[in-house]
Amino acid sequence: MTAPVLIPVLGDQLSPDLASLRDVDRDEAVVLMMEVWEEATYVRHHQQKIALIFSAMRHFAAELEEAGWRVEYTRLDDPDNAGSFTGEVARAVERHEPAEIRIVEPGEWRVEGAILEWADKFPCPVVILEDDRYIASRAEFAEWAEGKRQLRMEFFYREMRRKTGLLMEEGQPAGGRWNYDAENREPLTSALLVPPRPLFEPDAITRDVLKLVAERFGDHFGELEPFRWPVTRTEAEIAAEAFLEQRLAAFGPYQDAMLEGQDQLYHSLLSTSLNLGLLDPLDLCRRAETLWREGRAPLNSVEGFIRQIIGWREYIRGFYWHEMPRLAEANALDARRPLPEFYWTGETDMACLADCVRSTASNAHAHHIQRLMVLGNFALIAGIDPREVEDWYLVVYADAYEWVELPNVAAMILYADGGRLASKPYAASGAYIDRMSDYCGTCRYSPKVKTGEGACPFNPLYWHFMVRNREHLQANPRIGRAYSTWDRMTEARQRDYLESAEAVLATLEPASPGWARAADDA
Numbered sequence: 023m024t025a026p027v028l029i030p031v032l033g034d035q036l037s038p039d040l041a042s043l044r045d046v047d048r049d050e051a052v053v054l055m056m057e058v059w060e061e062a063t064y065v066r067h068h069q070q071k072i073a074l075i076f077s078a079m080r081h082f083a084a085e086l087e088e089a090g091w092r093v094e095y096t097r098l099d100d101p102d103n104a105g106s107f108t109g110e111v112a113r114a115v116e117r118h119e120p121a122e123i124r125i126v127e128p129g130e131w132r133v134e135g136a137i138l139e140w141a142d143k144f145p146c147p148v149v150i151l152e153d154d155r156y157i158a159s160r161a162e163f164a165e166w167a168e169g170k171r172q173l174r175m176e177f178f179y180r181e182m183r184r185k186t187g188l189l190m191e192e193g194q195p196a197g198g199r200w201n202y203d204a205e206n207r208e209p210l211t212s213a214l215l216v217p218p219r220p221l222f223e224p225d226a227i228t229r230d231v232l233k234l235v236a237e238r239f240g241d242h243f244g245e246l247e248p249f250r251w252p253v254t255r256t257e258a259e260i261a262a263e264a265f266l267e268q269r270l271a272a273f274g275p276y277q278d279a280m281l282e283g284q285d286q287l288y289h290s291l292l293s294t295s296l297n298l299g300l301l302d303p304l305d306l307c308r309r310a311e312t313l314w315r316e317g318r319a320p321l322n323s324v325e326g327f328i329r330q331i332i333g334w335r336e337y338i339r340g341f342y343w344h345e346m347p348r349l350a351e352a353n354a355l356d357a358r359r360p361l362p363e364f365y366w367t368g369e370t371d372m373a374c375l376a377d378c379v380r381s382t383a384s385n386a387h388a389h390h391i392q393r394l395m396v397l398g399n400f401a402l403i404a405g406i407d408p409r410e411v412e413d414w415y416l417v418v419y420a421d422a423y424e425w426v427e428l429p430n431v432a433a434m435i436l437y438a439d440g441g442r443l444a445s446k447p448y449a450a451s452g453a454y455i456d457r458m459s460d461y462c463g464t465c466r467y468s469p470k471v472k473t474g475e476g477a478c479p480f481n482p483l484y485w486h487f488m489v490r491n492r493e494h495l496q497a498n499p500r501i502g503r504a505y506s507t508w509d510r511m512t513e514a515r516q517r518d519y520l521e522s523a524e525a526v527l528a529t530l531e532p533a534s535p536g537w538a539r540a541a542d543d544a
C-alpha cells in the first residue's frame with residue numbers, strides 16, 4: 023500500500039455512509055477506532071452508557087471489516103493504549119505515515135478543540151468534514167440565527183419542514199397547521215395496553231464488554247444489567263419498526279404523560295440509536311410520514327414525532343455550536359445551590375423524583391417529560407448550580423453527549439442562557455405533575471397542600487423561584503402574569519410560602535463529591 027488515508031471514526035459516528043468513508047478507496051485506507059480512557063472517564067458515565075458505546079463500536083468495526091475495510095481497533099485494555107484520541111492517532115500516524123487524516127467533525131466542542139490541534143502536531147494534512155447526518159449544517163443554523171435576538175425552535179422547525187418537504191403539501195403544512203401540540207397533552211391512566219418494545223439479549227461481543235465495564239467502571243452510577251439496548255443497525259432497525267408500527271399512533275396524545283414504574287409508555291426509545299448513528303433521522307421521519315399518508319397513524323402523532331427530530335433535535339444541535347463556549351459557563355439566574363444527593367441515590371420522599379431517579383439508574387433513560395418537568399423543574403426552582411446539573415445529565419443518560427445534553431439542561435430547563443433558547447422557564451408547581459401523572463397518589467406530600475407540613479415541595483419552591491428571580495422574569499409576558507397573583511396574596515400567605523420553601527431547601531443534602539467526576543477533578 024502507498025501512504026494510506028487514516029480515517030478515525032469516533033464512538034458516535036457509527037454510520038456506514040459517514041462522510042469520511044465516502045469516496046475513499048478501501049484498499050488505500052485505514053479506519054481507526056479507539057476505546058480510550060479519557061472519553062470513558064471525563065465524566066463518570068452511567069455503566070450502561072459505556073457498555074452501549076463500546077459494544078456498538080465493536081459491532082460497527084466488525085461490520086466495516088466485513089465490508090472490506092481495514093480497521094484498526096484499540097480496546098480499552100490494550101497494553102499500548104495511549105488513553106486519548108490524540109494519543110491513539112499519534113500512534114497510528116507513526117505506524118502508517120498516512121498521506122492524510124480524514125475525520126468527520128465531532129459532536130463535542132471539547133473533542134473538536136483537540137482535533138483542531140492535529141494539523142500542527144502531525145506531518146500530514148488533516149481534513150475535517152461536515153457531519154451531514156444532520157439535516158441542518160452548523161453553517162446553515164448560524165445563517166438562520168444571524169441577527170436574531172431570540173432563537174425559537176418553532177420557526178427553525180418550519181424551515182426544516184420546508185427543506186425536507188416532510189408533511190408539506192403544495193408549500194403548506196399538511197392539515198393546515200404546523201403544530202398539533204394542543205391535541206397532545208392527555209394524561210394516561212394505565213400502561214396495560216402499551217405494546218412493549220423489543221429487548222435485545224447481549225451477544226458474545228456485548229457480554230465481553232459488560233465484563234470489562236463491570237471490572238473497570240463498576241463503581242460508576244447506575245445498574246449495568248439487565249442491558250437490553252440495541253447495539254447494531256439491525257437491532258436498531260427492529261426497535262424502530264416496532265415503534266412505528268405499534269406505538270407511533272399514540273405517541274402524540276401521551277407524550278407528556280407519566281406513570282409510576284412505567285419507563286417506556288408511547289416513547290420511541292430511539293435516541294441512543296440516533297445519537298450513535300445506527301439510525302438515520304431523516305429516514306425515520308419519512309417512514310413516520312408514510313404511515314400517516316397511508317392512514318395508519320394520525321397527523322397529530324406523526325407531526326409531534328417529526329417535530330422532536332427535525333425540530334428539537336436539529337435546533338438543539340445548531341444552538342449548541344452557535345452558543346459555545348459561553349453556553350457551558352452560562353448562569354443567568356445566578357443559581358448556586360449544590361445538587362442534592364437524592365439525584366444519585368433516589369432517596370427522597372418525593373414520589374415523582376424517586377421514580378425518575380429509579381428509572382434513570384436502572385435503564386440509563388428517563389422520558390422527556392420526566393427529564394423536563396420533574397428532574398429539571400426541581401433543579402430550576404430549587405436554584406441548583408447549572409454546572410452540577412449539567413454533569414448529572416451528562417453522566418446518567420445513555421443518549422447523553424454534550425451537544426444535546428448541554429442546551430437541554432442549561433437553556434431549556436435552567437434558563438441559564440437568559441432566554442436565548444426558550445421563551446420562558448419551565449417552572450411549575452405540583453399541580454402540573456399531578457395532572458400529568460399518577461405520582462402524587464402514592465406520595466407522602468399532597469399537591470393540594472400549598473405550604474407547611476404535608477405540602478408538595480414543588481408548591482412553595484415555585485413561588486420562591488418566582489420571587490427570587492422577579493427582576494429577570496417580570497417583563498416576560500409568558501410568565502410575568504404570575505406576579506399579579508403573588509401581589510394579590512396577603513403578606514402572611516406570601517411569608518408562609520417563602521418560609522415553607524426555605525424549610526424544604528434546608529433539608530436538601532448536597533451530593534457527596536465524586537459521583538460525576540473523579541474526586542480530584544470535581
Ligand code: FAD
Nearest residue numbers: 289290291292293330334335389390393394421422427430
Ligand atoms: P421520544 O420521546 O420518542 O422522541 C423522539 C426523538 O426526538 C428522540 O429520540 C430524540 O432524538 C428527539 N428529541 C426529542 N426531544 C428532544 C430534545 N429536547 N433534544 C434533542 N432531541 C430530542 N436527548 C438526548 O438524545 N440526549 C440527551 O442527553 C438529552 N438530554 C436531555 C436533558 C433534558 C433536561 C431534557 C429536557 C431533554 C433531554 N433530551 C436528551 C431530549 C429527550 O428527553 C430525549 O431525547 C428523549 O427522552 C429520548 O427518549 P426517546 O427516544 O424515547 O424520545
Ligand code: DLZ
Nearest residue numbers: 032033034056057058061062128129130
Ligand atoms: C461517550 C464515549 C465514551 C464513554 N467512550 C468513547 C470511546 O472510548 N471512544 C470513542 O470513540 N468515543 C467514546 N465516547 C463518545 C465520544 O465521547 C464522542 O465521540 C465524543 O463525544 C465526540 O462527540
Ligand code: SF4
Nearest residue numbers: 372374455462465478
Ligand atoms: Fe411530586 Fe409533589 Fe406529587 Fe409528591 S405531591 S409526587 S412531590 S408533585
